[in-house]
Amino acid sequence: MKKLLLATALVALGAGMAAAQTVRLGTEGAYPPYNFVNDKGEVAGFERELGDELCKRAGLTCTWVTNEWDSIIPNLQSGNYDVIIAGMSITPERGEVVDFSQPYIPPASSAYLALSKDADLKSGPVAAQTSTIQAAFVAENGMTVVEYATPEETVAAVKNGEAVAVLADKDYLKPIADESGGALVLLDREEVIGGGVGMAFRKSDTELRGKFDAAIKSMKCDGTLDAMIVKPEYFGPETKVWGEEGKQGC
Amino acid sequence: MSMTCWETIQAYGLRSIGIGENLLPKTDFTLCQQFTLIGSGLIWNVYFGVLSLAFGFFLANALALAKSARSPWLRKPAEWFIFVFRGSPLFIQFFLAYEALVMLPRAGIEIFGITIATSWTTKAWAGALFVMFLNTAAYSAEIFYGALRSIPKGDLEAADAYGISGWQKFRRIQWPTMLRLGWPGYTNEAIFLFHATTLVFFSSFPAFSQRGDALYYANFFADKTFNPFIPYPIVGFYFICITLIVTMVFGAVNRRLNRHLPQNLKSRIRLRPQLVR
Amino acid sequence: MLSSCADPKAIEGLSWLFCYLTSGKHIDFYWSFLTVLLLLAITAPAALGFGFVGATAARSPFLPARMLGKTYIAMVRGVPDIIYFLFFVIALDQAIEYLKFLAVCPAGSPLPWQGLEFRVCPEAKVPLSTSSAGWHKAYGFLLAAVTFAIVFGAFAANVLYGAMQAVPRAQLETAEAYGMSHKQVFRRILVPQMWSYALPGLSNLWMILIKATPLLFLLGVKDIVYYARELGGSKTQAYEFPHGDWRLYYFLGLLVFYLCMTRVSEILLGKLAGRLSRGQATAAGEAMRKAAA
Incomplete structure (x- = not known):
């Protein structure tokens, strides 16, 4: 060897x-x-x-x-x-x-992707990718963070109800919301982090x-x-x- | 503001179950912090290990009996169950179980007008525990099945001669002998099951609110400090302790199971690594 | 790629599926199965070699060698293998570059460990930053293979140590009585005889090795788990073949692959066990003698 x-x-x-x-x-x-x-x-x-x-x-x-x-x-x-x-x-x-x-x-906005516009971010976990600025942001702002290794899994978590919403770069989430046929929506609330x-x-x-x-x-x-x-x-x-x-x- | 080690233990000692400081440390990453948080994560490893072993023991007994049954209706399903769980990596089993569990309807399943909630099944404490329970049951069943088949013929004939049969024969002769013969193998199964608990948060099951097991926090520190040479050996140290405790507890049971035998016939526990996943 | 697949968004049904399953990334996926088999092919003999050395050392009359051998055997018992995997790959990588650093870097270069970085002069990088992607892949794979070999070598050492102890004393004493030296007894009697005792343990080890291959993915090698996750994840219109979350199907495929590997191994190892038991003074060997008579 x-x-x-x-x-x-x-x-x-x-x-x-x-x-x-x-x-x-x-x-x-x-x-x-x-x-x-x-x-x-x-x-x-x-x-x-x-x-x-x-x-x-x-x-x-x-x-x-x-x-x-x-x-x-x-x-x-x-x-x-x-x-x-x-x-x-x-x-x-x-x-x-x-x-x-x-x-x-x-500096771009981070957006929340959820199943409906009136999702209550305090009511359940918010998904984010491990060691991203969004994961840290969620943890520091009194919400429950649930972390996944890949961005793909964070979105899947919202789809199947594991998480109330996912916080990620808006540019990543927007096409997903657009192509979901209304099943997934972006919340009006946005965060500017980083x-x-x-x-x-x-x-x-x-x-x-x-x-x-x-x-x-x-x-x-x-x-x-x-x-x-x-x-x-x-x-x-x-x-x-x-x-x-x-x-x-x- | 740096904390003393005692303050760190108070803040993070139970962090993995959501008690104490909410935010993980962002600076320093002292040895004390690493020892405390990784130790706190160990709670989950012990939780998964102890509970799946406890539940798995019963299923394993049933499966071993089913596999030695004459009726194919009992034997075949048991054989398949054992083959699938022993023949595939635990890692893949975790992935599949998680993907399958998230497909259950979130609102719950309605059976006879009663709504059964399903959302808890995808949490690691339930979903991963369930997979580990089935997995260890399959491995242990194979051990007990092997032990059942190696019960000395003479023991069974002696039972017949005394007129002990049926349930009595199983409870008084077969089952205790099976346990005694299978125990060394079962001890190894227990040790490696504890090792396997480190896979839970490395497969699919997500960590809620950064509550994870020992390896989850070790990985956290390795990521933050870019130095794997401290956190991973800490996990190693903790697991050596767990292994010693498991060996001691199972050794005590082994002595009890063998107490009636003459010294030279007692079975000793040796590492046989056939039980790793 | 076939010409009919040039515009995947215009086709549908079976031809879409055909084009999808023959996309460049899927071809990479199919090759990654070979990566797993290659890992097994390299690791199994290497681990057996490490194990043999470990077991021999553990039986050595020389105390330090015996201690080293026994420590090596004990190391996998206390600590989960995944810890070694996460740890060894980085440690090995740094050790190799450090050795090359000593050999090729100009005198007076600073030590590689600087704060949070590990940095050697460009000539000491392994592989060099200028080498092709293929070399980087091969190096990453080799690091993983060596790590596997070390960890499973410890398991193998344990099995072989047990097997060497299990060879009946009488056989060794007879050989000594014929005037064979220690070395001759080891080479001509102990080693050939131990295989029959080692086979059950080694068979199990092979099964464990098969089932440990998904961990390759944690070592940064693009193996079947990596591709199953990557391909199965839902794809937006940015991709040529948009689809929903298909990870469950990909993982079912992996499950079937592993079950087949296990089944085939069981059958082959069963045959091998029969061959090795022939003429042995064991229960299996006795049964064969009776059947033949």
Whole structure:
């Protein structure tokens, strides 16, 4: 076994010398329209297109890796990939362990998805994905949180009555509500949690972070980022965009 | 504001059953916090282990008898039940049970005008317990079935010679001998059943209000501190304690079951890992 | 993908189902069954090897070796295997990179453990960040396989230790009487004879190993459980094949797969047990002799 490992390492070493520096982008692959694995088995969604464009602008070769959400930061720390681009909201708590780029999506609302408009959020558990800002928010605001490992399971929990509602990014919940034929609705109450969505880096990777920061800024400046956000297959024309705020300091 | 260790124990000692501090620690993650919360989670492991063993014991006896029955109407269902639960991973059983239980109508089922509530079945305390109960019953039934078949022929002939038959023969001869012969295997089953309780919150059953078992909190700390080298060994330590206690309790029963035998015939308990899921 | 499946939203019925079941992700799903079989194929002999070394060590006259062997055997008894799985994979990964760090990083590099990060110089990463996705997958899989082998090696050591103790003393003493050395007795008598005693335990171990494979999914390997969850989850219009929550059906499929694996193993191991019992001084061997006579 040891020999096999050594052989793997040596071949990997050889392969590495031939190729140029590759940046590995880590994502969850289960959070459409931000990122998901399509039926061909490839990473797709808004962040796929954005990430590829940013890599092009920064002159980097990038590959995509998927990783379970609840271990996505530890696996960045241990070097399994170099960047997290997974709809991750910028929070001070996460900022203590990773460094964020500037946000590429403005602070968005989180919405509640429930079976009816008059759902009483205090009457029962509210579902959220484990270690998301929404899970922390529910727990801290006097509601009972019930946690699931994947976003998929949080929605299933509402459908089958396990939870009164699910709190998640509105952009993720909206298509689900629209396609449910009225079975699931978004509540009027919304929460603004977190400071926008950004890419996360290891604290020691300042150079890489600088490259992506510049690329994001350039996309804000020439308006391509806004154009990408409002694409109908991603967040649609009604979404909050950067607008003039993004063009400051160009 | 940092707490002393005693304050931490007061705040989190019973956190896993919803008593004490509502919010999990957000900073520090001291050794004391980790020991306390993981220990608090252990309540659930003990709950699942003890109750499923207790209920499972009775079903296992019935299944073992059914499997040794002559009538195929009894034998076949028992054989299938044992095969399905022993032949598939507990992990998959949890997934399937949860997916099936959430399909029950939420409003309850109406039978003869009485509404039977169903929503509690998907909670871990009920649903996961139910799966573990069936699972351990299947494994234990196989052990007891094997023990029933290895009862010395002479014992049964002696019973016949004394005119003991039917229920009397079963209660006084067959059942105690089966227990005695099967007990070492059953002890291992108990140990590994406790180990298997760590799978509950790692499969499908969600943790309500962040109330989970020892592994759930260990995982919480490993995620927060990015350091697996402290929380997981703590769980390991707690489980070594559980294993020692189970071995002691079952050892005492074993001595009682063997008390009438001469020293050299007593069966000793040894690890036979055939019982892991 | 077939040309008739180019626009899945326009087709329906059986042809939709056919296209759905042959989508790229489903093909990956089918391959992942091979991943599970490959894991079994690598882990079983490796665990047997670890187990053999462990059992031999536990019988060694040399005290430290005996202690190590006995500790290894005892380790799976007290602590749930899932704890080792969650823990070993990270520990192994860091250990391997640390060794490579010592070998290839320039002198004076800081130690890899820095605060909350584990960081080695780019040349010491395993695999290198420039290597293809295939290598990363293979490495992740290999880490999982080694972890499985270590944990199940401890179970195997326990079984083999018991089997070595069960070989009748008389057989070993006879061999000694013929003037065989310790080593010769071990190699020519003990090892060949113990298999018949070890087989029931090893058969059970094989069953346990089969049933432990869903844990691969917890180790970050994309196995059948990962795909069943991923494919079965409900899909919005963002996907080519939107559908509701079908996880129950996918998991029923997995249940059938595992039951078949168990059944086939039971039949094959039963045959093997018959072969190994031939001529042995055990109840099964005696029964065979009587049947033949």
